Amino acid sequence: MNAKRILVVEDEQPIREMISFALGSVGFAVEEAADSRQAQTAIANHRPDLILLDWMLPGVSGIDYARRLKKDELTREIPIIMLTARAEEEDKIQGLDSGADDYITKPFSPRELVARIKAVLRRGGPGGEGEVLEASGLKLDTASHRVTSGTATIEIGPTEYRLLEFFMSHPERVYSRSQLLDRVWGSNVYVEERTVDVHIRRLRKALEPYGHDVLIQTVRGAGYRFSTRL
Amino acid sequence: MNAKRILVVEDEQPIREMISFALGSVGFAVEEAADSRQAQTAIANHRPDLILLDWMLPGVSGIDYARRLKKDELTREIPIIMLTARAEEEDKIQGLDSGADDYITKPFSPRELVARIKAVLRRGGPGGEGEVLEASGLKLDTASHRVTSGTATIEIGPTEYRLLEFFMSHPERVYSRSQLLDRVWGSNVYVEERTVDVHIRRLRKALEPYGHDVLIQTVRGAGYRFSTRL
DNA sequence: CGGGGCTGTCACCGTTCTGTCACATGGCGC
DNA sequence: GCGCCATGTGACAGAACGGTGACAGCCCCG
Numbered sequence: 082m083n084a085k086r087i088l089v090v091e092d093e094q095p096i097r098e099m100i101s102f103a104l105g106s107v108g109f110a111v112e113e114a115a116d117s118r119q120a121q122t123a124i125a126n127h128r129p130d131l132i133l134l135d136w137m138l139p140g141v142s143g144i145d146y147a148r149r150l151k152k153d154e155l156t157r158e159i160p161i162i163m164l165t166a167r168a169e170e171e172d173k174i175q176g177l178d179s180g181a182d183d184y185i186t187k188p189f190s191p192r193e194l195v196a197r198i199k200a201v202l203r204r205g206g207p208g209g210e211g212e213v214l215e216a217s218g219l220k221l222d223t224a225s226h227r228v229t230s231g232t233a234t235i236e237i238g239p240t241e242y243r244l245l246e247f248f249m250s251h252p253e254r255v256y257s258r259s260q261l262l263d264r265v266w267g268s269n270v271y272v273e274e275r276t277v278d279v280h281i282r283r284l285r286k287a288l289e290p291y292g293h294d295v296l297i298q299t300v301r302g303a304g305y306r307f308s309t310r311l
Numbered sequence: 312m313n314a315k316r317i318l319v320v321e322d323e324q325p326i327r328e329m330i331s332f333a334l335g336s337v338g339f340a341v342e343e344a345a346d347s348r349q350a351q352t353a354i355a356n357h358r359p360d361l362i363l364l365d366w367m368l369p370g371v372s373g374i375d376y377a378r379r380l381k382k383d384e385l386t387r388e389i390p391i392i393m394l395t396a397r398a399e400e401e402d403k404i405q406g407l408d409s410g411a412d413d414y415i416t417k418p419f420s421p422r423e424l425v426a427r428i429k430a431v432l433r434r435g436g437p438g439g440e441g442e443v444l445e446a447s448g449l450k451l452d453t454a455s456h457r458v459t460s461g462t463a464t465i466e467i468g469p470t471e472y473r474l475l476e477f478f479m480s481h482p483e484r485v486y487s488r489s490q491l492l493d494r495v496w497g498s499n500v501y502v503e504e505r506t507v508d509v510h511i512r513r514l515r516k517a518l519e520p521y522g523h524d525v526l527i528q529t530v531r532g533a534g535y536r537f538s539t540r541l
Numbered sequence: 542c543g544g545g546g547c548t549g550t551c552a553c554c555g556t557t558c559t560g561t562c563a564c565a566t567g568g569c570g571c
Numbered sequence: 572g573c574g575c576c577a578t579g580t581g582a583c584a585g586a587a588c589g590g591t592g593a594c595a596g597c598c599c600c601g
Contacts, residue, residue: 190411190412190413192412193412238546238547238548239547239548240547240548253452253454253455254454254455255454255455255456259429259433260433262430262433263430263433270430271423271426271427271429271430272426272548272549272550273549273550273551274429275549275550275551275589276548276549276550278589278590279548279549279550279590279591280548280549281589281590282589282590282591283547283548299588299589299590300456301468301469301557301558301588301589302468302469302472302558302587302588303456303469306455306456306457308455308457310457310464311464468557468558468559469558469559470558470559502559502560502561503560503561505560505561505562505578506559506560506561508577508578508579508580509559509560509561509579509580510559510560511578511579512578512579512580513558513559515579516580529577529578529579531568531569531577531578532577
């Protein structure tokens, strides 16, 4: 596989170099840009597979730039990870609104950065768009973000959707609450393990009218499992 | 599951004790160290599962110490959470390449501390590969945590599962009650040896409808054996 | 600023599991 | 056949575990 190209847009040189070094040393092809103009040039030259975008940029702010990228047909599909120094909730929300695929709060470890990048790349990666997961008549269309059973559409919340998507793409395997938190919620989210139970219940409740709730199985003492077998 | 060991490296005694108390009360096994020398000793004695490292330490600074830990082959894999009183950008930058896995800025709540520790520990190993153990038509799938015979799923409790998993991965060999307690229950658990008998019986009872109970054999005066031979 | 959707936490509850006991059963040496 | 001792077995109380309804905070949308 060709090395993935990462474009680092960050105005502070030391940080930029540190990131470049960290990513370069694990095999990514890194390009750097200090502001949105340089970024545009870089994108035009070598379309990156992912953009790391600093929150604070001189001139056009990172968040505005992210919006611009997501509006443009040519760049819309490039995943963006926002780097932000501030951890305030408000920032995070705005960051998500901007269309960023993920965000990382400074300070962060290189390991975490790499992990996030890989995670985001994985999402958009192979199989392209529009994968349809199916099990016992329960269908989940990743492209349209829709869950159906027969002709009926099943309404579920965002978290339940992510949970179901994870389960359906990793069936016949037990996951502990801990692992689910990691894989579905994200690695730097701090919530109670029992919260998983609640979302499992919400998911089951939504699937129950169609009889698909049996697919979500409890493995006492171990976690939960998605399985078509009883 | 064994309690996770946390090593707290912090020179100010009151803070150290507060942290110890907070972690101890939620079930972590806590060890304390006031400086990097004590920390080294503690690590040598009982390899911790995670290190809480104060930013400011007398002598070798926390950040230098973190770098040292991450260089050493033996300690590289131990996750580190840095405790820092200052939130300045400069410190963060330095923190970036110290190799720490997370950062917490003082003051912090015990709750947050615990949550982040759990989150970091969670990242560890996503669990190995799925192995399928088989004997005389009895199948045990470690990935899905399921025991089957033909098309039927055999329902067994957690302890019976662990017991069967142990037996199937160590077949044709006698284990005394004491050894089974050690390998299946855990090394520092106090239970009666006869308890093994009871779980053996429960396991046999569960396997009996499928005729697999003959695989669990009593060796009078020695213990039990899992064997496909009569 | 009030309603509605979503999320994370709790407290409470029923179920399942666990470790022990007491007693039954059974092999073995004498 | 007799006793002895190891093992099998049914019962049980307490603990652990997971299910569930309720609720408060949050944000978004009129």
